[in-house]
Amino acid sequence: MAAGNVDFRTCNYTTARDPRVILLEDMDQFEVQVFEAYHQRGFPRVVVNYAGLITAVSYEAKKLGINRDATPRAQDALKICRNLILIQQPQDADIKLKEASYKIRLAVDSVLQSLNPPPVFQYSSPDESYIDITAYIDSMEERYGYDNLVHQDLKYWENCSQEVRLIYGSLIGARIIKKILQATNYQSSIGIGCNKSIAKIGSALHKPGSITILAPTGLQQFAEFVKIEGISGLGGKLGDVIKHKFGVETMLDLQNVRHVRLAKTVTFNGNWIGYEKATVILNKAYGLCDDEVVPIKYASTATVSHQFYGHTFTRTQYMTEILELYVDKMLERLHFEKRNHNRTPTTLKFSIFLTNRNNIHAKLENVMWHEINNKGKMIDSFGYDNTSIIPQYWDKNAQVDKVQIVAKFADNPTQVYAVSAFSFMF
Incomplete structure (x- = not known):
């Protein structure tokens, strides 16, 4: 059943069946x-x-x-x-987290590459990833037959082939958890379901160190106690708006919200939720989600950032301290990406977030690895004085057009809210 064609008045859990077997590997704390x-x-x-x-x-x-x-x-x-x-x-927290995430990905990949065909792996964040093992389960059924695939103790599950497929997926999940623990000494949990939304809900239900299967026949039961914030996409401000507007607390409560009213709900940014997004939200309340597991091995961006709490800087002092701090962190991160992922950035963006929430951006296009591997050259590429940042060109040997600054600093010292320094697109 396509998610966009659900009749919310007649939808029931037995019709919301999906042949896929999807795992969400989620690191504990x-x-x-x-x-x-x-x-x-x-x-x-x-x-x-x-x-x-x-x-x-x-x-x-x-x-x-x-x-x-x-x-x-x-x-x-x-x-x-x-x-x-x-x-x-x-101080190097972001680097340590990335290195830990890399070791986890290697452990997971070692398990997946032993399966034929290899499952689809989607990097979601440093501490979680989706894994679609549907093709592998299909091949096992085709190769050995359903009766040989299923353990004798499970054969009483008459007409429950999807549930058995999910249970078989838990064997793969157990191997992944064990491999991560052996390689990193970190605990993890895995949720298993017929789509990404259900798998994510399952991964959080029995932490730490657990495998939770949410089968289609059990959706009615767990919908009664899954909180709104446990549904993917509703863990932040949007979920808070829906809870306050309709007085709902659980996944089951959300099913009783009328589609039209949800679509016309004004969100925290002043816009309506809209028909399409309301459809997606109610689909998830019924355990439906069409999102595919897309093969992504690593994050498409690498960001080095740091928070400042109420420090006040003059123009020159501010630029000097920030650039010195972030060039060091940025170079360390890029060495990590080059060493472990063999990739170099194509775009560099330098952003400063101030208390008045104005953004100041400097963008270097077509930046190559050998050109940003020099700390002094990177700092010198940003010119500054007491009142503004002056756009400057890199030397002709660098394959960079120019550094563009889209705003100026105020004349008075500015209180810094936060800085997200060098963000790279790969």
């Missing part, structure tokens, strides 16, 4: 695992940045009521748990 010491495991712990803000929370700490919304600062969390372990976020 990823940032905590990467930065913690081994002896700290099992205790309540949080990751704290240099400003004292909590960036990640362990499951043990969450059980005590500690989370980034209710207790954004470490001092707030310590009031709840005096024995809370504070893990200091390292």
Whole structure:
């Protein structure tokens, strides 16, 4: 059944069947695992940045009521748990997370390449990825037959071939979890379903270190307790708007929202949700999702960023400190990409986000690896004085047109809100 053709008045769970077998591999408390010491495991712990803000929370700490919304600062969390372990976020946190993610991808890939045909792998974020093993399950059924594929204990599932296919997929999931643990010592969880939306819901239900299968025949049961924020795409502001507008809390509640009313709901940015997006949202409430698993091995962008909290800079001081800091981090990241992924960036964008939310961009086009491998040359390519950044050309040997600045600094010192420095498109 195509997602766009669902009649929400008559849709039932048995008709929402999909022959696909899709896994979502999701790392458990990823940032905590990467930065913690081994002896700290099992205790309540949080990751704290240099400003004292909590960036990640362990499951043990969450059980005590500690989370980034209710207790954004470490001092707030310590009031709840005096024995809370504070893990200091390292300065090269983004590099460490990328390196950990790379090791995880290698572990997953080693399992997938042993299957014939190899499943489709889609990188989603540093700590999660989708895997479509439908073709592999199909080939196993064709090669050995259904009776030989199914364990004797499962043969009483009469007319439940899709459920059995999902259960067989859990064997692949178990191999992936085991391989990741052996290669990195990190725990992970896997959700298995007939589409990406269901697999994502399953991956979060029984963390940590679990495999959760959500079969079509069980959609009615789990829809009653899956929270709105557990549905893909509704974990942020959009989900909050829908919950507040319609008073819904669960996936089952969302099914009772009329399509027309949802489409005309005004979102946080002042726009309507619209008919098409409302259709997608209600489809997911019924366990339907047409999104394909697209083969993507790595992220298409590499970003080095850093947060500043209330620091005030003059023009020259600001540019000098920012460029020195981010050129070092950027070069380290690019060496990692070249060494591990054998790829070089094609576009460089330098962005500064200020308290007034104005953006200042400098863009270098067709930047090649050997041209941005020199720290001094990169810094010199950005000219600046006390009032503005001056566009400058690179030397003729560099295959770069020019650096363009689309805005100027104000004359007075500016309080920096945040900086996302060098972002590359591959």
